[in-house]
Amino acid sequence: MQLSFKKIFYLLITIFIVLFIFYNSMQNGESSSEASTAVLNLINDMIKAIGLSFKLEGYFIRKLAHFVEFFIFGLFVMLTFKEFTNKTFSIIGFPMFFALLIPVIDEFIQIYSPGRASSVKDVLLDFSGAITGIIIVCLFSKVKKRKKYKYKLKF
Numbered sequence: 828m829q830l831s832f833k834k835i836f837y838l839l840i841t842i843f844i845v846l847f848i849f850y851n852s853m854q855n856g857e858s859s860s861e862a863s864t865a866v867l868n869l870i871n872d873m874i875k876a877i878g879l880s881f882k883l884e885g886y887f888i889r890k891l892a893h894f895v896e897f898f899i900f901g902l903f904v905m906l907t908f909k910e911f912t913n914k915t916f917s918i919i920g921f922p923m924f925f926a927l928l929i930p931v932i933d934e935f936i937q938i939y940s941p942g943r944a945s946s947v948k949d950v951l952l953d954f955s956g957a958i959t960g961i962i963i964v965c966l967f968s969k970v971k972k973r974k975k976y977k978y979k980l981k982f
Contacts, residue, residue, distance in 0.1 A: 837907040844900045845929055851896075852933045856942020863889050893949055894956035901926055901960025915968045919961065926957035 851859070867888045874881065905915075905922045912918050930953030934945040 831910075834907075834910045837903060837910050841900070841903040841907045844896070844903055848896060848900065848929065848933055849936060852936035852943075853940055854943075855940055859943065863892070866892065890952060893952045894959075897926075897930065897953040897956030898960040900929065901957030902964055903960075904957070905961040905964040909964065909968065915965055919965065922961050923958065926961060927954050930954050930957070 851862075854862070863885055867883060867885050870888065871882050874883070901922070904925050905919075908918050908922050909915050927950075930950045933953065934947075934950050937943040938945045
């Protein structure tokens with residue numbers, strides 16, 4: 828197996844995302860709340876700047892952050908496995924395993940972070956974000972393969 832730039836890039840990004848997720852889990856409740864508030868204020872300022880008249884709440888932002896960070900993780904864990912194996916659907920069980928394992932570890936870490944709590948709902952939200960990312964990669968792969976096949980048939 829030859830290591831290409833793409834393989835190394837996807838693997839490093841995936842590892843970085845996991846480390847980012849675990850780092851956030853290790854933050855105490857106060858630090859986590861401050862970060863959420865800063866993001867909330869930034870997003871609400873952007874909403875106001877484009878002329879909309881509603882505000883988002885902190886709970887929504889925290890849950891959206893869970894979904895988005897695991898969505899990105901799902902994209903990259905699937906891209907990593909796809910790049911290393913040159914397969915998509917036959918290896919989907921491996922990325923799905925990590926899509927569940929990492930949220931479980933994430934919530935386990937939070938049990939030991941002062942002022943934080945662990946939640947099965949968060950595991951499910953994280954898992955759904957990761958699965959959504961995995962599905963997006965699979966869909967794009969299928970479309971890309973179909974276009975490539977149609978292109979070959981035309982000539």
